[in-house]
Amino acid sequence: MSDSFQDALSGLADIVGDKHVIASGADQEPYVVDWRGRYHGRAVAVVKPGSTAEVAAVVKYCAARQLAIVPQGGNTGMCGAATPDDRAGNVVIRLDRMRAVRDVSPLANTITVEAGCILAEVQNAARSVDRYFPLSLGAEGSCQIGGNISTNAGGTAVLRYGPTRDLVLGLEVVLPDGRVFNGLRALRKDNTGYALKQLFIGAEGTLGIVTAAVLKLFAPPRSSALALLKLQGVEQALEVMQRLRGVVGDRLGSLEIMSRSQIEAIAETVPHVTIPFELTTPWYLIVELTDTLAGVDLNEPLATVLAEAMEAGLTDDVILASSLAQAKAIWAVRHSVSEGNKRSGYVVSHDSVVPLERQAAFVANVEARIKAAVPHARVVMHGHIGDGNLHVIALIDRAHCQDPAATAALVAEINEIVDDETAAQGGAISAEHGIGITNRGRLARVTDPLDIELMRDIKQLLDPNGLMNPGKIFTVGGARR
Numbered sequence: 001m002s003d004s005f006q007d008a009l010s011g012l013a014d015i016v017g018d019k020h021v022i023a024s025g026a027d028q029e030p031y032v033v034d035w036r037g038r039y040h041g042r043a044v045a046v047v048k049p050g051s052t053a054e055v056a057a058v059v060k061y062c063a064a065r066q067l068a069i070v071p072q073g074g075n076t077g078m079c080g081a082a083t084p085d086d087r088a089g090n091v092v093i094r095l096d097r098m099r100a101v102r103d104v105s106p107l108a109n110t111i112t113v114e115a116g117c118i119l120a121e122v123q124n125a126a127r128s129v130d131r132y133f134p135l136s137l138g139a140e141g142s143c144q145i146g147g148n149i150s151t152n153a154g155g156t157a158v159l160r161y162g163p164t165r166d167l168v169l170g171l172e173v174v175l176p177d178g179r180v181f182n183g184l185r186a187l188r189k190d191n192t193g194y195a196l197k198q199l200f201i202g203a204e205g206t207l208g209i210v211t212a213a214v215l216k217l218f219a220p221p222r223s224s225a226l227a228l229l230k231l232q233g234v235e236q237a238l239e240v241m242q243r244l245r246g247v248v249g250d251r252l253g254s255l256e257i258m259s260r261s262q263i264e265a266i267a268e269t270v271p272h273v274t275i276p277f278e279l280t281t282p283w284y285l286i287v288e289l290t291d292t293l294a295g296v297d298l299n300e301p302l303a304t305v306l307a308e309a310m311e312a313g314l315t316d317d318v319i320l321a322s323s324l325a326q327a328k329a330i331w332a333v334r335h336s337v338s339e340g341n342k343r344s345g346y347v348v349s350h351d352s353v354v355p356l357e358r359q360a361a362f363v364a365n366v367e368a369r370i371k372a373a374v375p376h377a378r379v380v381m382h383g384h385i386g387d388g389n390l391h392v393i394a395l396i397d398r399a400h401c402q403d404p405a406a407t408a409a410l411v412a413e414i415n416e417i418v419d420d421e422t423a424a425q426g427g428a429i430s431a432e433h434g435i436g437i438t439n440r441g442r443l444a445r446v447t448d449p450l451d452i453e454l455m456r457d458i459k460q461l462l463d464p465n466g467l468m469n470p471g472k473i474f475t476v477g478g479a480r481r
Contacts, residue, residue: 004065005044005088005089008044008045008065008067008091009021009023009044009045011061012045012047012058012061012091015047015049015054015057015058015061016047016048016049016050016054016058020047020048020049020050020097021045021046021047021048022045022046022047022048023044023045025042027046028042028043028046028092030075031043031046031072031075031092031094032046032083032084032092033083034075034077034080034082034083035075035076035077035078036078036342036347038080038438039080039083039437040083040086041070041083041084041085041086041090042084042086042087042088042090043070043084043090043091043092044067044088044089044090044091045091045092046091046092046094047091047092047093047094048093048094048095048096048097049093049095049097049098050097050098051098052098052172052174052180052211052212055093055095055098055174055209055211056174056178056179056180057178058091058093059093059174059175059176059177059178059209060177060178061178062091062467063176063177063178063465063467066089066465066467067089067090067091067467068084068085068087068089068090068091068467068469068470069090069091069093069176069209069467069468069469070082070083070084070090070091070092070093070205070469071093071095071146071150071205071209071210071468071469072092072093072094072147072205073095073115073116073143073144073145073146073147073148073150074118074139074142074143074144074147076139076142076143076147077147077151077433077434077436078338078349078351078433078434078436078438079433079434079435079436079437079438079439080436080437080438080472081150081151081204081205081434081435081436081437081469081472082147082205082436083436083437085437085470085471087470093209094116095114095115095116095144095146095209095211096116096144097116098114098115098116098117098211098212099114099116099117099118099121100113100114100117101113101114101117101121101122101125102114102212104125104126104128104129104131104217105186106129106130106131106217108186109131109216109217109218110169110186110214110215110216110217111125111126111131111133111214111215111217112170112184112186112212112213112214112215113125113145113212113213113215114146114211114212115144115145115146115147115149115209115210115211115212115213116144116145116146117144117145118140118141118142118143118144118145119135119136119137119139119140119141119143119144119145119148120140120141122135122145122215123135123136123140126217127220130220131217131218131219131220132217132218132219132220132221133167133215133216133217133218134157134160134161134167134218135148135153135155135157135161135164135167136155136156136157137153137154137155137156138335138336138337138338138339139338145213145215146209146210146211146213148164149164149168149171149200149201149210149213150200150201150202150203150204150205150210151164151202151204151432151433151434152164152165152201152202152432152434153432154384154387154389154431154432155384155432156254156256156334156384157253157254158384158386158387158389158432159252159253159254159255159384159386159387160250160252160253160254160290161218163432164201164202165198165201165202166216167215167216168197168201168213168214168215168216169185169186169187169188169214169215169216170183170184170185170186170187170197170213170214171183171184171197171200171201171210171212171213171214172184172210172211172212172213173197173200173207173208173209173210173211174208174209174211175207175208175462176207176208176462176463176465176467176468180211181196181200181208183196183197184212184213184214185214186214199458199462202434203473204434204435204436204469204472204473205468205469205472206459206463206468206469206472206473206474207458207459207462207463207468208462208468209468218292219292220292221253221290221291221292222291222292222293222294222295222296223290223291223293223294223295223296223297223298224253224288224289224290224291224298224327225288225289225298225299225302225320225321226286226287226288226289226320226321226327226330226331227286227287227302227306227318227319227320227321228277228284228285228286228287228318228319228321228330229284229285229287229306229309229315229317229318229319230277230280230281230283230284230315230316230317230318231281231282231283231284231285231314231315231316232281232282232283232316233282233283233360234257234283234359234360234363234385235360236283236309236314236315237255237257237283237285237385238356238359238360238385239309239312239314240285240287240305240306240309240314240315241255241385241386243305243308243309244287244289244302244305247301247304247305248289248298248301248302248305251289251290251291251298252287252288252289252386253288253289253290254286254287254288254386255285255286255287255288255384255385255386256285256286256334256382256383256384256385257283257284257285257286257381257382257383257385257390258283258284258286258333258334258337258381258382259282259283259284259379259380259381259382260279260281260282260283260284261378261379261380261381262337262340262341262380262381262382262393263275263279263284263333264279265340265341265344265378265380265395266333266336266337266339266340267279268340268344269339269340269343269344270336270339270340270343273332273333273336273340274329274332275333276326276329276330276333277319277330280316280317281316281317285315285385286330286331286334287302287306288327289301289302299320302320303320306318306320334382337382337391341380341393341395344378344395345378345395345396345397345398346395346396346397346398346400346401346407347393347394347395347396348377348393348394348395348396348410348411348414348415349391349393349433350391350392350393350415350418350422350429351389351391351429351430351431351432351433352389352390352391352392352418352421352422352427352428352429352430352431353387353388353389353390353422353427353428353430353431354388354390354422354425354426354427355388355425355426355427356388358425358426358427359385359388359390359425361425362390362421362422362425362427363381363390363392365421365424366392366417366418366421367379367381367392369417369421370392370394370414370417370418373413373414373417374394374396374410374413374414376396376397376400377394377395377396377414378394378395378396379392379393379394379395380393380395381393384431387431388427388431389431389432392418394414396410415442419442419445419446422446423446429442429443429446430443435472435473436472436473437471437472440471440472440473440474440475443473455473455474456474459474
């Protein structure tokens with residue numbers, strides 16, 4: 001290690017304490033490799049500040065020495081947005097120590113938390129005052145709320161409550177020069193100029209480090225009903241959704257679809273998950289209704305709509321969950337898709353969102369084109385069909401991925417197919433996973449040049465030296481030179 005980097009370690013330790021600076025290569029491993037093992041970087045140090053003031057001091061210290069800063073939450077992302085590159089001067093900033101719940105207000109229906117809080121901890125804190133924080137996803141036991149905000153996480157409750165962007169009232173953010181943006185206000189209405197907080201939601205840590213947030217809470221669901229539908233196609237799922245919305249309205253909380261091939265991948269590779277139904281059709285739809293009133297019988301309207309759907313030939317079979325255990329078993333399948341895919345082969349994952357009316361055409365076209373171009377690819381799909389977000393995944397046997405150059409070419413070919421079909425249907429290439437490293441080339445290829453120019457202008461304004469999470473969304477930090 002050079003003398004300058006050794007000095008940097010000492011300076012960072014002076015700010016946060018020796019035990020909160022990780023310099024050893026072996027000890028750094030969990031922080032310099034992404035969740036999928038796709039990207040491997042390196043860092044001068046992994047630093048764990050314990051307060052907003054310490055985050056600001058670390059950022060100011062790094063900025064003065066032109067050290068690149070890589071904010072990292074729970075490191076559960078799908079696009080490498082929290083992984084350092086291989087340059088020598090990276091400093092990874094983790095907020096694990098900043099896990100305080102600063103305030104919970106049942107009156108205002110808000111919770112104020114530090115960015116290192118695990119998502120499940122936020123859910124539990126809300127539950128302790130008889131409130132509900134609706135953001136829910138497979139990694140909720142390990143992902144951090146700061147990362148959820150920085151990636152504008154989606155999850156299974158978007159249909160009713162919206163993505164993370166819709167759940168944030170206020171933010172506290174350390175800017176790339178160490179100044180602190182204090183927008184930590186719990187106001188439902190605030191029309192005083194630009195909504196600056198929105199710049200940082202979904203920015204993937206390229207404009208600053210979220211250190212705390214005021215989040216919306218809701219009355220908890222006290223009644224629920226869940227069903228699994230067996231379908232022949234996506235068209236039937238959309239028709240069922242339309243009928244449900246006409247009858248139950250906002251009680252339709254979740255609508256999740258999985259292809260048979262997706263469930264088979266889980267059955268083959270995730271032994272602790274049991275598939276609690278027979279695989280007899282190409283598609284499977286989870287429908288969940290919820291109500292904030294206790295004792296409301298939601299099974300009756302759900303059963304009525306689904307019986308009519310069956311009579312209309314929209315579904316081959318319906319399984320109404322008769323117990324909480326059965327409902328959990330069905331949800332366990334849905335929450336195991338990432339684990340099952342990771343274990344099934346080399347994953348070429350996509351996060352497309354297309355208008356509801358065009359989802360069926362998108363699914364048919366993209367699957368046919370991938371299979372024609374890459375016959376050995378196993379195409380699986382799952383997604384939040386009610387908000388237009390379908391994940392198209394090509395699973396490639398790792399035997400076909402021994403040559404890095406050939407693998408990159410294969411991935412590029414599949415990506416181009418999915419992106420072209422997404423654009424043809426009037427969609428976008430990322431609904432909830434973000435851009436990171438994985439999708440930055442795709443973003444440049446399919447996005448309006450003016451959009452890119454405006455994003456670069458914002459990056460240049462806030463981070464003129466390109467030190468904040470460089471190489472994410474844009475190459476080389478993305479700032480104009």
